[in-house]
Amino acid sequence: MKLKNTLSQQINYLLKNRSGSRLEEQIIDLIFVEPFSLENNLLTQTLKQKRKEIEKKYDCEIKEMYKKQIKGEIII
Amino acid sequence: MWEYLNHKNGNVLAVKNLRGKNKEEFNYSQLNKKITKASKGFFNLGLRRGEVVALISENSPRWLIADQAIMRIGAINAVRGCNSPAIEIEYIIQHSKSVGLIIESRSVWEKLSIKNQIVENLKFLIVLEDESFGDFLGWNTFLEIGNKNTSEQYEELIDKCSADDVATILYTSGTTGKPKGVPLSHANLLHQITNLACIADPKPGTSVLSVLPIWHSYERSAEYFFFSCGCSQFYTIPKFLKDDIKQIRPTVMATVPRLWEAIYDGFFGALKKMPKFKRNLIRLLIRNSSTYKKNLRKIRNIDLYETSFISKLISLFLVIKSLPLHYLASLLLWPNILKQLCGKNLKFPINGGGALPEHVDLFFESLGVNVLVGYGLTETSPVLTCRRTWCNVRGSSGQPLPFTEVKIIDENNSILKYREIGRIFVRGPQVFEGYLDNTQASLEVLSIEGWFDTGDLGFLIPNGSLVITGRAKDTIVLSSGENIEPNPLEIEILSSNFISQVQLLGQDQKNLSALIVPNMELIENKFAEKNLLEMNQDFEIKKYFKSANKLFIKK
Numbered sequence: 001m002k003l004k005n006t007l008s009q010q011i012n013y014l015l016k017n018r019s020g021s022r023l024e025e026q027i028i029d030l031i032f033v034e035p036f037s038l039e040n041n042l043l044t045q046t047l048k049q050k051r052k053e054i055e056k057k058y059d060c061e062i063k064e065m066y067k068k069q070i071k072g073e074i075i076i
Numbered sequence: 077m078w079e080y081l082n083h084k085n086g087n088v089l090a091v092k093n094l095r096g097k098n099k100e101e102f103n104y105s106q107l108n109k110k111i112t113k114a115s116k117g118f119f120n121l122g123l124r125r126g127e128v129v130a131l132i133s134e135n136s137p138r139w140l141i142a143d144q145a146i147m148r149i150g151a152i153n154a155v156r157g158c159n160s161p162a163i164e165i166e167y168i169i170q171h172s173k174s175v176g177l178i179i180e181s182r183s184v185w186e187k188l189s190i191k192n193q194i195v196e197n198l199k200f201l202i203v204l205e206d207e208s209f210g211d212f213l214g215w216n217t218f219l220e221i222g223n224k225n226t227s228e229q230y231e232e233l234i235d236k237c238s239a240d241d242v243a244t245i246l247y248t249s250g251t252t253g254k255p256k257g258v259p260l261s262h263a264n265l266l267h268q269i270t271n272l273a274c275i276a277d278p279k280p281g282t283s284v285l286s287v288l289p290i291w292h293s294y295e296r297s298a299e300y301f302f303f304s305c306g307c308s309q310f311y312t313i314p315k316f317l318k319d320d321i322k323q324i325r326p327t328v329m330a331t332v333p334r335l336w337e338a339i340y341d342g343f344f345g346a347l348k349k350m351p352k353f354k355r356n357l358i359r360l361l362i363r364n365s366s367t368y369k370k371n372l373r374k375i376r377n378i379d380l381y382e383t384s385f386i387s388k389l390i391s392l393f394l395v396i397k398s399l400p401l402h403y404l405a406s407l408l409l410w411p412n413i414l415k416q417l418c419g420k421n422l423k424f425p426i427n428g429g430g431a432l433p434e435h436v437d438l439f440f441e442s443l444g445v446n447v448l449v450g451y452g453l454t455e456t457s458p459v460l461t462c463r464r465t466w467c468n469v470r471g472s473s474g475q476p477l478p479f480t481e482v483k484i485i486d487e488n489n490s491i492l493k494y495r496e497i498g499r500i501f502v503r504g505p506q507v508f509e510g511y512l513d514n515t516q517a518s519l520e521v522l523s524i525e526g527w528f529d530t531g532d533l534g535f536l537i538p539n540g541s542l543v544i545t546g547r548a549k550d551t552i553v554l555s556s557g558e559n560i561e562p563n564p565l566e567i568e569i570l571s572s573n574f575i576s577q578v579q580l581l582g583q584d585q586k587n588l589s590a591l592i593v594p595n596m597e598l599i600e601n602k603f604a605e606k607n608l609l610e611m612n613q614d615f616e617i618k619k620y621f622k623s624a625n626k627l628f629i630k631k
Contacts, residue, residue: 003594007572007574007575007592007594008590010572010574011569011572011575011590014568014569014571014572015565015568015569018564018565018568019161019163020161020163020164021161022160022161022558023159024554024556024558024560024587024588025560025565025588026587026588027580027587027588027589027590028587028588028589029589029590030589030590030591030592031589031590031591031592032592032593032594033591033592033593034593035576035577035593036577036579036593049577049579051550051579052546054579054591055579055581058591062581062589062591065589066585066589069586069587070341
């Protein structure tokens with residue numbers, strides 16, 4: 001889990017220091033996933049990510065993650 | 077408009093600032109006088125029809141006066157909030173070719189970096205809430221200028237203004253640092269003012285609590301509309317919303333989903349602290365009322381999906397079963413809870429800027445608050461559709477406003493049937509005519525026949541209500557209504573060597589999050605040196621990051 005924290009801090013650090021960054025542009029959590037590739041049909045022919053399909057594939061995990069967030073807040 | 081309102085409700089409180097630095101309040105006749113004075117002031121400073129003034133400030137009565145004064149002489153304002161990054165504000169001032177600059181406070185000016193370059197092109201600089209400093213005129217000094225006599229030209233100028241003139245330029249939130257300018261004409265805004273009446277018809281003197289930033293098209297059109305009804309606007313800020321909502325007891329509020337979620341969370345937070353018996357009783361009653369309302373909706377045919385005759389019968393049975401308890405609860409309990417939550421007078425709670433989560437929607441419905449969810453974009457001034465009190469289909473964004481056409485098309489440009497999902501195109505008097513100095517972007521979204529591509533996906537149901545299902549564009553809209561372009565952020569994130577692919581998430585959520593495809597090879601390498609991973613501080617991460625960079629290059 002430490003890896004997760006370090007990475008998400010790193011991401012937020014990068015986002016914060018981007019020129020013209022805004023307060024909302026910070027992530028609260030992340031999920032590790034399999035690479036997006038042509039084979040698993042998550043990339044287009046021009047190697048762009050198929051955002052809709054990717055979100056659909058990890059739908060459960062994403063929902064789970066946000067649920068955890070909501071619970072965490074109430075405890076705090 | 078202000079002259080008319082002056083005659084009709086001169087003595088009605090128009091606007092009051094509850095939380096700003098200067099807690100001013102004006103009635104309609106005072107407001108009208110101030111606007112006239114300010115518009116003469118702008119005239120005397122050399123502002124003319126068609127010229128642009130950048131207005132960088134949050135809500136305040138002074139904002140309103142400056143805004144209306146600029147519009148009265150046919151000039152245009154480009155608006156933005158104080159919290160935008162300096163680079164964005166600078167871009168807006170230059171891109172809109174502003175001849176004047178109005179800022180809320182000294183701090184806004186201090187964060188800009190290319191001051192000289194900006195001042196060169198300006199006829200005047202005004203600061204709203206602070207005293208005069210440097211080249212900036214303080215508000216009262218500025219109004220003095222309006223006391224001087226104006227030439228006949230001033231009257232001529234006002235007569236010349238027409239509805240097709242551009243009234244304001246709004247900038248879309250552009251994460252790239254180069255937001256697109258959306259010019260809206262007086263006609264665009266007037267369509268909203270005249271047609272929002274079919275959603276809410278507040279009487280003069282009705283209290284309106286406004287909490288959203290005025291430089292968003294949604295709050296802006298809503299405010300203009302409420303002023304045109306002679307309502308009393310109270311300005312507050314999100315931090316004090318909870319107190320002010322109880323004090324003001326607003327009848328009308330323009331809000332975003334985030335606010336409703338906050339009230340909802342707050343309620344269930346408080347519920348947890350109650351004694352067990354009371355808690356379970358309230359839970360039971362809410363569930364009961366939810367069943368009642370949900371099934372009543374099915375019978376009345378204002379549900380999202382078609383209901384068969386048999387399921388209607390079941391619903392009817394459930395309605396009858398839950399009626400007595402619901403009746404009791406709504407008589408004894410709900411009014412008290414509502415008083416605690418949002419002041420009991422709330423009659424037209426309008427929601428825009430994003431979809432309301434179903435559970436929140438149902439919760440308020442159970443308590444008897446009919447949230448009116450609307451849909452629109454900056455480019456459409458913004459309201460396109462909105463739920464009506466008499467046809468409030470939960471889950472939908474309501475029926476189109478008058479004179480507004482909506483069509484749903486598939487990839488081959490053919491029009492789809494009811495309940496088939498496709499891209500939403502709209503046409504109507506509130507749709508803008510193209511981005512400022514950006515023909516290419518305009519051509520991408522506007523067709524020759526005037527159809528505007530919203531970039532959203534959705535479907536229509538037979539009573540004309542529009543249901544939004546997602547976005548065709550990549551833009552992520554958080555539940556606060558904030559738009560985020562994920563691509564530039566993702567590119568930035570990819571600059572980390574540990575991440576090979578990334579996708580940002582957060583549509584309709586409070587915060588962003590990310591799907592990460594880690595660079596396993598590198599991470600496993602690093603895992604050997606466990607200490608490094610324990611580093612938390614920003615500067616240490618930076619160091620860590622640097623050493624990692626070196627590592628990568630060596631490879």
